[in-house]
Amino acid sequence: MRTRIDKAPTGKPCEVCGFVENLRETGRMFFLVLRDASGKLQVTVEKSSMPALSAMCAELSPEFVVRVRGVINENTYVKLGGREMVPESIEVLSKAEPLPLQPDAHIDTRLDHRWLDLREDKNLLIFKAQTTLSEAMRSFLLERGFLELHSPKLIGAASESGADVFELGYFGGKAYLSQSPQFYKQMAMAAGFDAVFEQGPVFRAEKSHTNRHATEFTGFDLEFAYIDSFRDVMALEAELLQAGLRAVAEKHGADIERLFGIKTVVPLLPFPELTLRELYEKLEVIYGLQTPPEQRGDLTTEAERLAGKLSMDEYGHEFLFLTDFAPEGRAFYHMRDERGNPLGFDLVWRGVEITTGAQREHRYERLAAQANERGLGEDVKFYLDFFRYGCPPHGGFGLGLDRLTMLLLGVTIKEAMFLFRGPGRLTP
C-alpha cells in the first residue's frame, strides 16, 4: 500500500510513489529525490551494496514515475527534512520524455503545457491554498446554517445582463451559459431556504485581455434572507474572508511567504468603507487623480487600483468596501433607496474588485418596474415570478474565487486558475 510522503513512517518498511524530481550520481552513490503532492523524500542508493538498484537508477531520468519500497531513516545530514529512504526495490511506473518546458517560459507556453507547469512547487501551493481558503469559507457558512446549491449553468435567458453572454445551440433552439447564479440563489430565497451559497462556474463572454478577467471562472456566491440592510451582507462577507484568510495564514502562511514573497494578512473587522464620492475626493486630494464627474458613479480601473493603496495608506487595511454607486452601472435587481440609489457595494482587495453585492429588490412591482426600465421584459418574466408568491427581504454577493486566489499570491489570473479560459484560449 502506497503512503504519501508526508505520512510515511520512519524506521519501518513502507512504500512511496511519485515523480523523480532530481537524480544525482556520485562515485559511490545515487541520490534520488522523489516528489508527490504531499512532499519530497530523498532515496539513497549505495552502489557497492546495492548493485541491482544502482543499475536501475542509471536507467532513470527526471520526471519518471516510480514506486519505491524501503525503510526511511533519520539522517541529520540530509537537507531534505533530515530523512532518507534506503530502498529495497524501485519500480518504474511510467517513463518520461525530456520536458518541453523551461520553468521561466512565457506564461502562454506554460499554459500550453499546464500539466507540466503545475508540477512546480509554487503552482501546487496555489491549489493547496485555494483548497484551504474555499473549504474554510464553506465551513464558515455551513456552521451558520447556509445550504449549498448547485444551480444549472445551461439557461434559457441571459442571467446578469444581455451583454457578455455565451450563446449555444440547444436541440434546434438556443441556450445560454450562466453569467451568475444570481437568479437561482434568489429563487432559493423565494423557496424559503433562508441562506444559500454556491461555488460554481460562471461564464462571461468578455473579450478582455487583462490580468484579472477570464471567460470562465469560479464564483463563490451567497444569498441570505431577513437582512435589515446591505450592511448585514458586508458584515458577513468581512467575517467570511477573515475566516478564510485565517485558515490560509495558519496552514500555508510560511510557504506563501517563502515561495511568493507575500505575507498572508488576517484582516481585522470591521473592514473600512467609503462612498464613491468620498473615494474620488480622497484620490484627488491625496494622489492627484482627476476623474470626470460623469465617471464618478462607478469605479474606474485607475480608481480601483488606487483604492487599494488608499486603504493601506489611510487605514492600514488591505480591504475597502465602496458604496453609493450610481444606478446606471448596477444590476436592475439591486434595491434602491428613496432617491433611487442602489443599496449595494463593491469590495476591493489589494486594488482589485473581488465582489459586487447588494440588498435585492424583493417587492414584485418595484422589481418589475426596474426590469422594464432596462427593457428586460419577457427574458426575465420567469425570474420576476419568483417574487409574486411571497419572498423575504434578502441580499448577497458574488465573490470571484480566482481573483481571491490570484491576489492572495500576487500572481495573474492565468497563473491562479487551474486552467485559464480567455478569448484566445480553450485548450488544453
Ligand code: 4AD
Ligand atoms: O461583479 P459581478 O459581475 O457581480 C455579480 O455576478 C452579481 N450577481 C453579484 C451581485 O450581487 N450583484 O461578479 C462578481 C465577482 C466580481 O467581483 C469578480 O470578483 C468576479 O466575480 N468576476 C470575475 N472574475 C474573473 N473574470 C471575470 N471576467 C470576472 N467577472 C467578475
Ligand code: MG
Ligand atoms: Mg462587479
